Amino acid sequence: MDSPLELELRELLAGITPLPPDFSSDTDLLDALALESTQIMEFVMEVEDRFDIIIDQRQLAEVRNVAQMAVVVGKAVA
């Protein structure tokens, strides 16, 4: 089950690129969604703005899906 945070991230992502019906929090953003670097930056910007946090590049290097992004955001807002 997706957490509320994951659902919110999904909604932000859907504003940037259409999500397939089988999209889940474990869907790989690079492989399955084929996000390009400029779209990734747009997504990160939306996330930063929505949660008023700063995500540094280093943390991003470990993120491949919404679930992992939720962990990063969760830590930042905690």
Place this chain on the structure above:
Amino acid sequence: MDWCWLYSPIVAQFYKIYRTLTYVGATPTGNGIPRPEGEFKGLAEALDVAARGRTGYNFYGGSGELEAVLPYAQLRHQALATARRLARLSLPRHARIAIIADTAPLFHRFFFACQYAGLIPVPMPAALQMGGGDAYVGQIRRMMKSCGAAAAVAPDGFLDLLQTAAKPLGLAFVGGEADFDALPESTGTLSPLRGDEPAYLQYTSGSTRFPRGVEMSQRAVLCNLREIAEFGAQLRDDDRLVSWLPFYHDMGLVGCVLVPLFRALSVDYLSPRTFAMRPRLWLKLISENRCTVSSSPPSGYGLCATRLRLSDRERYDLSSWRIACVGAERINPRLLERFSQVLRPAGFDPKAFVACYGMAECGLAISFAPLNSGLDVDVVDKESIGASGLAKPATGESGVLKLADCGAVMPSYEFRICDDEGREVAERHCGHIFVRGPSVMRGYFNDAEATAEVLDNLGWLDTGDIGYRIGRHLVVTARSKDVIIVNGRNIWPQDLEQLAESSPGVRTGTTTAFEATRPNGDPLVVLVVESKRIEPDLPKRIESLVREHFGVTCYVEIVPPRTLPRTSSGKLSRVTARAGFLDRTHWDEADKPVPKVVPATEGARFANG
């Protein structure tokens, strides 16, 4: 009481240092010191002079707030202290120091510490792709190995990755700012780099698998700086720069760290990452700080125009922006037209566009378009240039190619355009661009073979680019015949091919990568892979590998074995492969490639065969 001590120069000096150290806002525009006579012997000397004034470098954070201010005076003070600490490492003169070139004061401090300490700074990329930690470690490890780095420094966010990358290499010292600060200062005399000694190594050229570090001498880079400042941009004392370009690229390092230093101008920095997220901050900074000079590859102008909310543009006043350099990739006039269209209401003057051409092998610039005249587009007959290489001015509206005039080759260069046999061709005929002059690199560091490929013993540099001349003006029709440039980044086809060949089911020597141009002028990265069977997942797998390593989307086409054209020696020909691909391909309304033969039929055919 005798109060005259108040007026003593020593007190005045202390007061100036105090003012500099306690400065809270960004550094002012205008240095307030007379321009020095004569020539600098080295970059350290240029910093000595700039440090007499009030200007310097300003770093803005992710939401456009001023994060750090580094006046030249303070930079000099810190660089000297750091140089004395580096001296404690007892490294031989000209030992290489790798610096992870994130947009932060640490970069400047170590770059100039190396200048004072007689060590060679080597800027390293600081760009992490999402999920790309391992690829990054491999990349910087190869670079450090290639330059034989003796020490390496990274900002805190990159330190663990740097340590992982450096582990098998056995460097004398690897650390963050604090680790270097913990070293005691040496008391010996510093002897800065000067004259024919190296200034830095720059890894923008060559593939990431086989990195090549451009070695620039002090004399060569200072020559290019002078020509950019005096001939190209004709900089004035009241100019102010804004930049979001990375310091590990020639346009960021030479254009936006060294050019301002040379003329002691203030610069306002955003990180490339901040720009990619919030391109409007670029415009905000130019607007608020009344900046006059800012450069970008065409794709940066394009990104900015696409992402800007039209309702936001009234907030900006770009009327101070007098030089908007455009370079680093093939200039697509469409992107610039779009930018001017969107930002004209905000006071942007399209006459500010200045097309430039250059490369790290010459420091930065080779040619500069005239100021205050905007982009000059040469409209030529498409048929003629394609068939015979003659850039005949077009007579009609259709069948034309619009090419940007990159301006006059700067006075210190000799140049010639040659055919495949090395014979000089006439005006308006396409050929290989060769240049010679005092700002050409010494060579690729520790790579005589790669150097000999591009630099002959008479000093002529083969730029690898194709173009034609109109008088002393250059029109570049294709950047290096192999290199693929997307969003201002150079991607070498060998890297893409090797990456594709690392996937199961793909054999070595059966892939070829190149850039194709979509009908709308945008580039498309294409990887053609020969495979006996159609594996439905294969294109997707390769595409995601490429995305992970290079952050770009490529189009993977699977073809039956022996489809790719090979030269008589068995080497794949990328140029012919591109022509073959274009023959096999349609473009849909969105300018996406569609194979003329439906892949399913094709697949069935070679699954049976």
